[in-house]
Amino acid sequence: MILRQQKLFTATLILSCIIFLGTWGSAEAQGGAVRLRLPFDGVRRITAYVDHRSPGAYDGNMVVYHGEERENCPGSGTAWTTQGPYCYDRHRGTDYALVLVPVLATAEGVVTLAQNQGGTIGNAVHIDHGNGYETRYYHLHSYSVAVNDTVSAGQQVGVSGNSGGQPYHLHFEVRYNGQVTDPFGWRGNWTDPIPGGPAECLWGDGQCSEIVIEDESAWFTKKLPGWQWYHQGYSWTMRYIGNMSSTPYPNWATWRPDLAYQGVYKVFAFVPAIHGTTTNARYVVHHVNGSKHETETVVSVNQSMYDDAWFDLGTYRFWDGLYGYVYLDNITGEPNGTKELSFDAIKFVQFRMFLPAIRE
């Protein structure tokens, strides 16, 4: 029986490998691949995603790269204070939380614009990467390149800022043949609604294997009153609540993604730098075992030890959305009301992206 499971697992990996290679192949078929690095060094939080449903036009709703839909999004205002990262109707780019740090070219190319665009854009840089791809960097504090400059991947093009009357952040945008596209590609299990054809994964470092479920997501459910909200955490939005030593009626929440691919995922919990003081947050990962039967694994996290960090909850197999979710409640065993638990983003990373490690 064990041997059979190993064979199945190997077969799954080989199949995944073929799918994986096929994905890259189609990206190149689209017109010569561009491979992007991040427009900054280090780890930064995403504060808003590309709207796959009519980016650039208000239509009242939004679709995120992993397939989540949100109806009745307001059409204006600051994304993370009034709408959340999942409801930024008509957003054309990805926003990152950056304050006055170097902004880097995401691939080699030629600068086609470097000037103050006014309006809500402010200081902007555009780079043409060939093969129909262009990247744009908005709201810069300053830019350090000029039109017709040739830049290499990772070369500094400016400093992030708040121009265009924005809060400090970097708006990073990719165009393909003039149309807005999403460098995260499309992870939904239905047809990508983005105009101009399905978005392709353009990141060169495996970020497209990630699905992040925020506490603002429709795929996040919380129960019982008493929740607190705070303007920090992964997308500058987080929940927290006081602990209980034990009770039959805890506050609880689940993160339940609609995973497009059944298979093996690494699961991470984002622990914000604030309001997570418990030493025993018990995350319960619901997954399937080798026989596809639902099971659960409890992982205790000392939230007080982590500041804006992804905690690795382990590697698990998920068979479909029903059997792939994370649960957390506020029972910690510590004396009632002496600690707080933070409830922020949960990230699912497809294990097949780590295939090179087993190729030998």
Ligand SMILES: [Zn+2]
């Ligand atoms: Zn933006």
